[in-house]
Amino acid sequence: MSRRGADHSQSRVYVVSGVLPDDLYDYVPQDEIETPAPRTGRPPKHDVETWTVTDDWPDRVPVTEAEIDLFEAWFGDIFDELFGPSR
Structure with missing residues (x-):
């Protein structure tokens, strides 16, 4: 057996473009599910008094202009209600 065949001993599944399985949720046979x-x-x-909250975020989180535009597009009306209209 070639080296490539030894590394890939499992059988491969080939996917035909544009063809979906009949049941997208039935990938694993039921008898194999534990x-x-x-x-x-x-x-x-659950005693919330014993919970520990860890904040491991940096002090400043970088945000791109595209992310700001996205939030303004989807949540602009909510932001206006909370913080007032933009100037």
Whole structure:
């Protein structure tokens, strides 16, 4: 076997352009899916007092002009209500 064949021992799936499978959600056979056993009893209570919030964002986050234009196009009316109309 050639070196290329040894590295790619799995069979390849070829896709025909423009042809979609009948069921887009049925890629894995059901017998191969491992589902966890359902939990019994009440779900555990989450004590928000014990949560830890970590802010690892930089002080300044770079934003491009294209991103600003996008937000203004989609949320401009909301921004105007919150901050007043632009001058």
